[in-house]
Amino acid sequence: MPNTGPEPVDPDSPLEVAVGLVLDATGRVLVSRRLAGRHLAGFWEFPGGKIDSGESAFAGLARELHEELGILVHAGVQCLTVRHDFSECSVALRVFRVTDWSGEVHGREGQEWAWRDPGTLDPTDFPAANHPMFQALVLPHRYLITPEPTSAAEIPTVVEQVQTALARLTSPMLQVRAPSLGRADYRALIEPLYGFAHARGIPLLANAPWAWVDDLPGVGWHLPERRWRECSARPVVSGPVAASVHDAEGLSMATRLGLDFAVLSPVRATASHRGVPGMGWEAFAEQVREAGIPVYALGGMQEGDLERARALGAQGIAAIRGLLG
Incomplete structure (x- = not known):
């Protein structure tokens, strides 16, 4: 799960989060590791983050990926909405297949990142809500x-x-x-x-x-x-x-x-x-x-x-x- 805080939210109003499935020219997917001290620290995730009030899901995705990883997202299509209840909060993950992006990836917050073959990802390295995203990739x-x-x-x-x-x-x-x-x-x-x-x-x-x-x-x-x-x-x-x-x-x-x-x-x-x-x-x-x-x-x-x-x-x-x- 992308960068979300542990604060409780009303289950009837889940935290809105944008997630990007970003592929390189060889079909590898971009993943990053959550920083220590954050919710689900140490887990790998597909990058993204909270959608601001009044912001579209795609605009939130583009902003978060630029802030976190330095890339510019030009186009994408929403392919899933994964709803999940964590002990700390409920989330609605708006998942996008990113179809056009540019720039050089770098962890602007000091986080570890990597390009991985989707078929070799270990689900236990990721938060529980990610299973549908693995299926969308393979x-x-x-x-x-x-x-x-x-x-x-x-x-x-x-x-x-x-x-x-x-x-x-x-x-x-x-x-x-x-x-x-x-x-x-x-x-x-x-x-x-x-x-x-x-x-x-x-x-x-x-x-x-x-x-x-x-x-x-x-x-x-x-x-x-x-x-x-x-x-x-x-x-x-x-x-x-x-x-x-x-x-x-x-x-x-x-x-x-x-x-x-x-x-x-x-x-x-x-x-x-x-x-x-x-x-x-x-x-x-x-x-x-x-x-x-x-x-x-x-x-x-x-x-x-x-x-x-x-x-x-x-x-x-x-x-x-x-x-x-």
């Missing part, structure tokens, strides 16, 4: 969902299509979804995809009863609404856990459960859900800014929508046909 931008085989005979064709797409896409992630298949046929679908993805370091999430896949090391679990509504805590699985949601209530519930990310839909109306209107990009962006975990856009997405979704704060896009090619 999750892929493209979440491919398998098309559903119309019969068991079509499973090999679907497997080939998906493997071809995974080989083409840059840093993808995969959800294996086939709600009409029984256990045996679902295993015939997921096993070759799991082997292909595992060998290439591609995250894979199963959208099926957990008992069907609990013997696959590292597999994640994607929860449709009917499943996450039955949960009282994050399911204990070896891979990432995600949820399909359709509104702010769903995003809030996925955050409270401690899930790793959510897929919010539909952004646009789709042929597969006739009569369901899309929420549109403006409503999508409003919900992403307040979400406590990374969010993917789903519903009529194409590869060409990735840049727009990211510019609105999304982690990326999720799609079947739009990413399958």
